[in-house]
Amino acid sequence: xxxxxxxxxxxxxxxxxxxxxxxxxxxxxxxxxxxxxxxxxxxxxxxxxxxxxxxxxxxxxxxxxxxxxxxxxxxxxxxxxxxxxxxxxxxxxxxxxxxxxxxxxxxxxxxxxxxxxxxxxxxxxxxxxxxxxxxxxxxxxxxxxxxxxxxxxxxxxxxxxxxxxxxxxxxxxxxxxxxxxxxxxxxxxxxxxxxxxxxxxxxxxxxxxxxxxxxxxxxxxxxxxxxxxxxxxxxxxxxxxxxxxxxxxxxxxxxxxxxxxxxxxxxxxxxxxxxxxxxxxxxxxxxxxxxxxxxxxxxxxxxxxxxxxxxxxxxxxxxxxxxxxxxxxxxxxxxxxxxxxxxxxxxxxxxxxxxxxxxxxxxxxxxxxxxxxx
Amino acid sequence: xxxxxxxxxxxxxxxxxxxxxxxxxxxxxxxxxxxxxxxxxxxxxxxxxxxxxxxxxxxxxxxxxxxxxxxxxxxxxxxxxxxxxxxxxxxxxxxxxxxxxxxxxxxxxxxxxxxxxxxxxxxxxxxxxxxxxxxxxxxxxxxxxxxxxxxxxxxxxxxx
Amino acid sequence: xxxxxxxxxxxxxxxxxxxxxxxxxxxxxxxxxxxxxxxxxxxxxxxxxxxxxxxxxxxxxxxxxxxxxxxxxxxxxxxxxxxxxxxxxxxxxxxxxxxxxxxxxxxxxxxxxxxxxxxxxxxxxxxxxxxxxxxxxxxxxxxxxxxxxxxxxxxxxxxxxxxxxxxxxxxxxxxxxxxxxxxxxxxxxxxxxxxxxxxxxxxxxxxxxxxxxxxxxxxxxxxxxxxxxxxxxxxxxxxxxxxxxxxxxxxxxxxxxxxxxxxxxxxxxxxxxxxxxxxxxxxxxxxxxxxxxxxxxxxxxxxxxxxxxxxxxxxxxxxxxxxxxxxxxxxxxxxxxxxxxxxxxxxxxxxxxxxxxxxxx
Numbered sequence: 001x002x003x004x005x006x007x008x009x010x011x012x013x014x015x016x017x018x019x020x021x022x023x024x025x026x027x028x029x030x031x032x033x034x035x036x037x038x039x040x041x042x043x044x045x046x047x048x049x050x051x052x053x054x055x056x057x058x059x060x061x062x063x064x065x066x067x068x069x070x071x072x073x074x075x076x077x078x079x080x081x082x083x084x085x086x087x088x089x090x091x092x093x094x095x096x097x098x099x100x101x102x103x104x105x106x107x108x109x110x111x112x113x114x115x116x117x118x119x120x121x122x123x124x125x126x127x128x129x130x131x132x133x134x135x136x137x138x139x140x141x142x143x144x145x146x147x148x149x150x151x152x153x154x155x156x157x158x159x160x161x162x163x164x165x166x167x168x169x170x171x172x173x174x175x176x177x178x179x180x181x182x183x184x185x186x187x188x189x190x191x192x193x194x195x196x197x198x199x200x201x202x203x204x205x206x207x208x209x210x211x212x213x214x215x216x217x218x219x220x221x222x223x224x225x226x227x228x229x230x231x232x233x234x235x236x237x238x239x240x241x242x243x244x245x246x247x248x249x250x251x252x253x254x255x256x257x258x259x260x261x262x263x264x265x266x267x268x269x270x271x272x273x274x275x276x277x278x279x280x281x282x283x284x285x286x287x288x289x290x291x292x293x294x295x296x297x298x299x300x301x302x303x304x305x306x307x308x309x310x311x312x313x314x315x316x317x318x319x320x321x322x323x324x325x326x327x328x329x330x331x332x333x334x335x336x337x338x339x340x341x342x343x344x345x346x347x348x349x350x351x352x353x354x355x356x357x358x359x360x361x362x363x364x365x366x367x368x369x370x371x372x373x374x
Numbered sequence: 375x376x377x378x379x380x381x382x383x384x385x386x387x388x389x390x391x392x393x394x395x396x397x398x399x400x401x402x403x404x405x406x407x408x409x410x411x412x413x414x415x416x417x418x419x420x421x422x423x424x425x426x427x428x429x430x431x432x433x434x435x436x437x438x439x440x441x442x443x444x445x446x447x448x449x450x451x452x453x454x455x456x457x458x459x460x461x462x463x464x465x466x467x468x469x470x471x472x473x474x475x476x477x478x479x480x481x482x483x484x485x486x487x488x489x490x491x492x493x494x495x496x497x498x499x500x501x502x503x504x505x506x507x508x509x510x511x512x513x514x515x516x517x518x519x520x521x522x523x524x525x526x527x528x529x530x531x532x533x534x
Numbered sequence: 535x536x537x538x539x540x541x542x543x544x545x546x547x548x549x550x551x552x553x554x555x556x557x558x559x560x561x562x563x564x565x566x567x568x569x570x571x572x573x574x575x576x577x578x579x580x581x582x583x584x585x586x587x588x589x590x591x592x593x594x595x596x597x598x599x600x601x602x603x604x605x606x607x608x609x610x611x612x613x614x615x616x617x618x619x620x621x622x623x624x625x626x627x628x629x630x631x632x633x634x635x636x637x638x639x640x641x642x643x644x645x646x647x648x649x650x651x652x653x654x655x656x657x658x659x660x661x662x663x664x665x666x667x668x669x670x671x672x673x674x675x676x677x678x679x680x681x682x683x684x685x686x687x688x689x690x691x692x693x694x695x696x697x698x699x700x701x702x703x704x705x706x707x708x709x710x711x712x713x714x715x716x717x718x719x720x721x722x723x724x725x726x727x728x729x730x731x732x733x734x735x736x737x738x739x740x741x742x743x744x745x746x747x748x749x750x751x752x753x754x755x756x757x758x759x760x761x762x763x764x765x766x767x768x769x770x771x772x773x774x775x776x777x778x779x780x781x782x783x784x785x786x787x788x789x790x791x792x793x794x795x796x797x798x799x800x801x802x803x804x805x806x807x808x809x810x811x812x813x814x815x816x817x818x819x820x821x822x823x824x825x826x827x828x829x830x831x832x833x834x835x836x837x838x839x840x841x842x843x844x845x846x847x848x849x850x851x852x853x854x855x856x857x858x859x860x861x862x863x864x865x866x867x868x869x870x871x872x873x874x875x876x877x878x879x880x881x882x883x884x885x886x887x888x889x890x891x892x893x894x895x
Contacts, residue, residue, distance in 0.1 A: 016692060039696075063455050064453075066453070066492065067454075067455040069490075070488055070490035070492070071455075127859060130859040131767065131769075131858070131859040132857065132858055132859040132860075133592075133596065134399060134856050134857060136596075137596040137597050138597065141410050141597055144410065148425075152425040152426075152427060153427065155427045155428055155491065155504065156429050159488075161489075161491065169491065169495065170427070196395060196397075196398050197399075197857070198395075198859075200391045200394060200395075201391050201392065201395050201858065202387070202388035202391045202392065203392070203858055203859050203860075203861055203865075206862075207859060207860075207861070207862060207865075298449070356770065356862045356863070357862075385873060385877075392858065395858065396853060396857055399595045399856060399857045402595055402596075402597055403591070403594045403595045403853075406594055406599075408597065409594070409598050409599060410597050410598065411598045411599050
């Protein structure tokens with residue numbers, strides 16, 4: 001051997017393959033990231049999926065049109081109402097029925113409340129991944145208030161199965177509007193606390209600025225949607241471009257930032273919380289009276305054809321594609337999951353950075369793994 | 375000189391933001407009555423709040439004369455997505471000699487139920503509802519298969 | 535004083551009765567043994583209180599109660615945890631360096647115990663009144679770094695080594711700022727001996743006497759002290775949501791218990807040094823001129839004052855842990871070398887100037 005005292009040349013240091021997950025506190029589900037590390041720099045990341053694949057699309061082929069709605073709540077369980085809304089809208093497109101205005105307003109209120117809870121949980125777990133544990137408890141306390149409202153009106157807290165083809169399952173309780181108004185006032189107070197504790201904190205800002213940069217062209221070519229794309233300057237809010245259920249009559253801004261890094265993704269979501277509160281306030285003031293559900297036949301049969309509906313969940317654009325052959329069960333149901341495309345962004349933005357930055361980037365991309373595997 | 379001012383500004387502003395965060399945590403530390411802990415097993419009769427509509431389990435309500443409203447039409451069995459319900463019916467002879475189908479056993483498998491409420495939606499007579507019970511665990515899995523109609527109960531005839 | 539005897543009366547009585555019973559050599563030896571036992575009891579009592587305090591403080595800051603099922607208000611929780619650690623098997627993987635692996639936890643723990651020797655807990659309650667007391671504490675705490683590096687190296691695990699290196703770099707860097715902050719007070723006081731530093735604060739604590747530069751030094755010392763003990767927000771080396779648990783990944787059972795205990799004892803040592811140097815040791819809080827107030831303050835025993843100050847600083851460190859997110863390793867080192875160290879040096883220059891001109895109280 002030559003002189004042993006010199007530093008080793010580059011080809012003698014090994015690259016080490018290590019598995020992050022599937023059980024890991026930071027991967028938000030069962031995701032296995034096979035990382036090839038050189039010291040501490042990440043050379044390559046390969047996600048392995050499928051640990052929570054339950055065959056939802058195949059199961060839906062053996063259930064009737066009203067029956068499979070409950071399965072879709074369990075995909076991206078933090079946007080349960082919105083998933084149900086997507087499937088219901090696709091079925092209503094096929095049946096070509098008109099749903100009453102009160103049902104539309106209630107659907108939007110439930111969907112926006114769901115978006116609020118999802119972003120609050122994201123905030124808590126983002127702070128926890130970066131080391132601060134207290135915001136996690138604060139976020140769950142705030143989320144509890146909204147979940148109590150869900151429990152009183154719909155019966156469940158996480159997988160509600162409330163939005164169904166034709167409208168909504170039951171009417172809301174008479175105390176709903178009043179309680180929701182009080183709650184919105186409290187939520188605005190909570191947002192101030194969040195800003196004090198984390199958004200203004202200099203440690204947090206330094207941890208997120210400049211980390212995990214996703215350029216605009218890459219975001220478009222990977223098919224990222226939702227806050228991940230909007231933080232890279234891509235304007236893609238489905239509620240604005242393909243409005244459904246009365247979103248075109250509401251006044252809200254589409255939140256687009258140009259920063260392309262984790263800090264922009266953080267700011268996009270915080271601003272989206274404010275926009276959701278604004279939407280709910282507009283609807284609460286003049287909630288239309290009337291029916292809450294259009295009448296459907298006992299056994300629902302869709303005419304032959306293909307129907308596609310896209311909605312904006314808390315994480316991106318969800319697409320529901322139903323192929324019907326005239327019977328009472330769908331011939332094929334395909335779900336375009338937003339998290340699957342957002343997962344593709346993990347590899348380009350983390351290659352070349354350190355492990356600590358991997359956690360920060362994953363925290364702000366905000367994946368929910370059951371949605372990837374369905 | 376600019377960079378020196380920038381340096382000092384960064385130090386002071388950073389420090390101030392940290393102090394604000396500390397004040398918030400201190401606020402929660404010094405107000406222990408704001409905590410959100412529910413002492414669960416002890417507060418079963420006092421402060422626990424289970425809403426009316428909470429979907430706990432499906433029940434077949436009987437009135438005070440031990441009568442229910444189920445006509446064994448099996449619409450709920452067909453509506454259930456995963457086979458939680460089995461209706462076992464029997465044919466009896468009424469007074470005027472006609473054969474009628476009545477409910478013999480309304481079998482409900484609590485272990486498989488997903489609380490999706492499709493059965494309640496499908497029932498044309500409003501015979502079943504969701505009850506908000508929540509402490510339903512048992513030690514033996516067979517105890518989860520329940521028969522919902524009480525013994526000796528009859529169908530409540532419609533008042534004409 | 536409401537206690538009309540001093541602690542030195544007790545020590546004199548023990549010395550007299552022992553030397554009456556045995557020869558001077560044996561007397562010295564048994565006094566050493568007694569002092570060692572007293573030290574161990576103190577450490578055990580402190581550890582129990584601190585672990586309980588940490589969990590309760592964390593609970594209250596996070597809108598919940600801490601442990602409250604095991605014993606009244608959760609007081610027996612610590613004993614349950616220690617019992618669990620004792621029952622666990624402390625095994626070592628096959629390919630570790632056996633001597634270093636088993637020696638590392640002992641070294642870090644022994645070093646923490648050694649640092650408690652020259653601290654004065656009350657008038658006369660001091661194990662060893664050296665004339666270089668503060669220097670000794672700082673020097674001995676530095677040996678702990680060797681223990682951490684030994685633990686990381688002997689684990690034969692690339693990521694433990696990485697964590698140990700990071701931790702070592704962090705501790706070595708922050709010792710500079712911590713040392714310079716203490717030097718500020720020593721420059722004003724003129725002596726390194728612990729009892730003389732406390733005696734010089736009889737007319738007011740240094741944090742008040744030395745006004746601005748000493749207050750600044752106190753803040754820098756608390757930040758540097760938090761970083762030296764590897765506590766959040768500087769705990770990247772042992773973070774749970776990162777890749778590994780750092781240098782103590784491969785240790786389990788009581789060996790892990792020793793690392794855990796060492797972290798708390800280090801925190802205690804840092805707080806004790808801060809309380810002694812900046813906050814007046816066991817001296818009560820006197821306001822110059824208010825004699826009635828001063829007399830009331832004198833009634834509280836001195837070791838209550840001392841431990842009150844120590845727990846106050848420990849509470850500060852716990853408060854930091856539960857509020858702030860973690861810093862990345864390069865941000866951590868940048869904070870030290872680019873911000874804390876230059877500011878400390880400027881502070882020292884100002885303090886030297888003030889001392890020479892006599893502009894302090």
